[in-house]
Amino acid sequence: MIKATAILFYLLLLSPIINCIGQEPSGPFSKEIDSLYREDQFYFGINYNILSDKPVGVEIQGLSGGLQLGYLRDMPINKRRNIAIAIGAGVSFDTYGQNLFIGEEDSEETIFTVLNSSEVNYDRNRISVYSIDAPIEFRWRSSTASTYKFWRVYAGMKIGYVYHYKTTFKQPGNEVFQTDIPEFEPLRLGATLSFGYNTFNLFAHYSINPFFKNALTTDGQDVSLKTIKLGLMFYIL
Numbered sequence: 067m068i069k070a071t072a073i074l075f076y077l078l079l080l081s082p083i084i085n086c087i088g089q090e091p092s093g094p095f096s097k098e099i100d101s102l103y104r105e106d107q108f109y110f111g112i113n114y115n116i117l118s119d120k121p122v123g124v125e126i127q128g129l130s131g132g133l134q135l136g137y138l139r140d141m142p143i144n145k146r147r148n149i150a151i152a153i154g155a156g157v158s159f160d161t162y163g164q165n166l167f168i169g170e171e172d173s174e175e176t177i178f179t180v181l182n183s184s185e186v187n188y189d190r191n192r193i194s195v196y197s198i199d200a201p202i203e204f205r206w207r208s209s210t211a212s213t214y215k216f217w218r219v220y221a222g223m224k225i226g227y228v229y230h231y232k233t234t235f236k237q238p239g240n241e242v243f244q245t246d247i248p249e250f251e252p253l254r255l256g257a258t259l260s261f262g263y264n265t266f267n268l269f270a271h272y273s274i275n276p277f278f279k280n281a282l283t284t285d286g287q288d289v290s291l292k293t294i295k296l297g298l299m300f301y302i303l
Contacts, residue, residue, distance in 0.1 A: 101211055102147075103147060103209075103211050104140040104141075104142065104147075104150075104303075105140055105150070105205075105207060105209055105218075105301075105303060106138065106140060106152075106205075106207075106218070106220075106301035106302070106303065107137060107138055107139065107140050107152075107154075107302070107303060108135075108136075108137055108138075108301070108302040108303075109134070109135065109136055109137075109138060109154075109156070109299060109300065109301050109302075110133075110134070110135045110299075110300045110302075111133070111134045111135070111269055111297055111298065111299040111300065112131065112132070112133055112297050112298055113131060113132045113133075113134070113160075113269060113271070113295040113296060113297030113298075114130065114131050114295070114296050114297055115130040115131055115132055115160055115161070115162055115293055115294075115295055116130075116293065116294040116295075116296070117162060117164060117291055117292070117293060117294075118273075118291075118292045118293070118294055119276060119290040119291060119292040120164075120166075120290075120291055121166070121178075121180055121283050121287035121288065121289055122180075122287060123165070123180040123182075124164055124165060124166045124180055124291075125164060125165055126162070126163060126164055127163045127164055127165055127191070128163030128190065128191075128192065129161055129163045129192065130161060130162050130163045130164070130192075131160070131161060131297075132158060132159055132160035132161065132295060132297075133158065133159050134156060134157070134158035134159075134199070135156055135157065135158075136154055136155055136156015136157065136199060136201065137154050137155060137156065138152040138153065138154030138201060138203065139152060139153055139154055140152045140205070141153075146210070147209075147211070148206065148207050148208065148209055148210070149205065149206055150204075150205040150207075151202075151203070151204060151205070152201070152202070152203040152205055152220075152222075153200075153201075153202050153203075154200070154201050154202075155198070155199065155200055155201075156198075156199045156200075156201060157196070157197070157198055157199065158196075158197050158199055158226065159194070159195070159196050159197075160194070160195045160197075160293075160295070161192055161193070161194045161195070162192055162193045162194075162195075162293070163190070163191065163192040164191065164192070164193070165180060165181040165182075165183065165191060166178060166179070166180055166181070166191070166283075166289070166291075167179045167180075167181050167186075167191060167235055167242075168193070168233045168235075168244050168247065169235070169242050169244065170244065176244075176247055176248065176249055176281065177284065178278075178281055178282065178283045178284065178289045179283060179284045180283055180285070180287075186237070187237055187238065188235060188236065188237035189236045189237060189238070190234060190235065190236040191234070191235045191236075192233070192234050193231065193232075193233050193234075193277075194231060194232050194233075194234065195228055195230075195231045196228065196229060196230040196231065197226040197227060197228045197229065197254060198226065198227050198229055199224050199225070199226040200224070200225045200226070201222060201223075201224045201225075201258065202222045202223055202224070202225075203220045203221065203222035203258070204220070204221055204222055205218065205219075205220045206218070206219050206220075207219070215263070215264045216263070216264070217261075217262075217263050218260070218261060218262060218263075218267065218301075219259075219260075219261040220258075220259070220260045220261070221257075221258070221259050222257075222258050223255065223256060223257050223258060223274075224254075224255075224256045224258050224271065225253075225254070225255060226253075226254035226255075226256070227252055227253060227254065228250075228252040228253075228254060229252075230245075231245065231247075231250065231252075232244065232245050233245075233247070247278075249278045249279055249280055249281040249289070250277065250278060251275060251276065251277060251278065251279055253275070254273065254275070255273070255274040255275045256271045256272060256273050256274055256293075257271070257272045257274060258270070258271045258272075259271075260299045262299075265300060266298060266300075267298065267299045267300070267301065268296075268297075268298065268299075269295070269296070269297050269298060269299040270294070270295065270296055271293075271294070271295035272292075272293075272294055272295075273292040273293040273294070274292075275292075276290035276291055276292050277290070277291040277292070277293075278290060278291055
């Protein structure tokens with residue numbers, strides 16, 4: 067996975083170019099203002115992942131972040147066109163570095179064990195999730211047909227389906243991978259909010275349903291695991 071910081075660096079370099087593309091042309095080659103304009107139909111985001119509803123002792127460790135990108139069909143619903151509904155499609159990748167070991171017994175029963183780093187020596191323990199997303203947003207912005215820098219507040223929800231996931235545990239002389247966990251819930255539901263001005267927008271996503279259902283740790287704790295994603299969202303016309 068490309069490091070999120072590197073991607074952010076390149077976006078910072080490209081942002082002046084993106085802004086220039088978004089500027090209204092002037093001079094003899096200027097175009098007529100589009101009274102039926104739409105906004106922010108492509109999106110790209112980077113985020114840091116936090117786990118909630120977790121068993122006692124489970125902590126975020128190592129790399130925990132994600133990327134998302136996609137297309138939203140902007141559909142203004144008022145005359146000024148600064149209030150809209152948007153429906154779209156996209157993809158996302160998220161990884162969660164933490165200390166909850168997920169393995170399997172010889173009977174194929176899933177094992178969930180909270181690892182104590184002082185007792186178990188390991189190099190990596192993470193869950194990687196790849197999903198197809200269907201975002202839905204209610205949008206307000208301060209834009210006009212001739213304004214390309216404006217405030218925005220977009221609230222909505224995202225319906226996702228995990229088409230691939232993998233847990234990875236590595237320690238000296240031992241590696242464990244899991245790609246088939248009966249307790250895993252592939253349908254993902256989340257509430258989303260993004261707000262900001264011009265290029266940079268803050269983004270938050272709260273998972274409505276848990277990652278696992280009917281799952282218990284080896285010491286009897288419920289394993290649900292919901293996620294909170296915090297990051298930056300970039301919109302392009």
